[in-house]
Amino acid sequence: MDIRKVKKLIELLEDSGVAEIEIHEGEESVRISRGSTAMSTASTMLQAQPVTNTVSAPAENMSSAQGSEEAENVGDIVTAPMVGIFYESPAPDKPSFVELGQSIKKGDVLCIIEAMKIMNQVESEFNGVISKIMVENGDPIEYGQPLFVIRES
Numbered sequence: 001m002d003i004r005k006v007k008k009l010i011e012l013l014e015d016s017g018v019a020e021i022e023i024h025e026g027e028e029s030v031r032i033s034r035g036s037t038a039m040s041t042a043s044t045m046l047q048a049q050p051v052t053n054t055v056s057a058p059a060e061n062m063s064s065a066q067g068s069e070e071a072e073n074v075g076d077i078v079t080a081p082m083v084g085i086f087y088e089s090p091a092p093d094k095p096s097f098v099e100l101g102q103s104i105k106k107g108d109v110l111c112i113i114e115a116m117k118i119m120n121q122v123e124s125e126f127n128g129v130i131s132k133i134m135v136e137n138g139d140p141i142e143y144g145q146p147l148f149v150i151r152e153s
Helices: 003-015 037-048 056-072
Strands: 020-025 028-033 076-079 084-087 109-115 118-123 128-133 146-151
Touching: 003 020, 003 028, 109 146
Parallel strands: none
Antiparallel strands: 020 028, 076 146, 084 109, 109 118, 128 146
16 A cells, blocks of 8 residues: 555544544555544443442343343344444435345345445345344444344344
């Protein structure tokens, strides 16, 4: 990859609000991130800690809700391969690539991620049924963010 392209990517990253970008050109790839990954991991861990409730009845409801949420998340998780904007369909007037409960095969297109005005298709690595869609159309997404849960059919 040409060093001028890398410098241009760094400039684009500095000018935007994006924290990290990864670009692949053939067999070459470059990943540029802003700030320390240790800090972002620490802040993510702090946000992920559940809030304890001292009232017993709502706490019981909360634990049953967590159990049902864990049951929904059973299966293979498809994560974002890059930073960008999540799109569920090829165009605003077109139907979604996949719907909840739809059977899919390995290689089926699940969504598009727009990164730097380039539309990148995300294909399934698994066979199964879409059991959960974890992002909304038009949402900004981060590298490694869970997008779909696919359970075996």
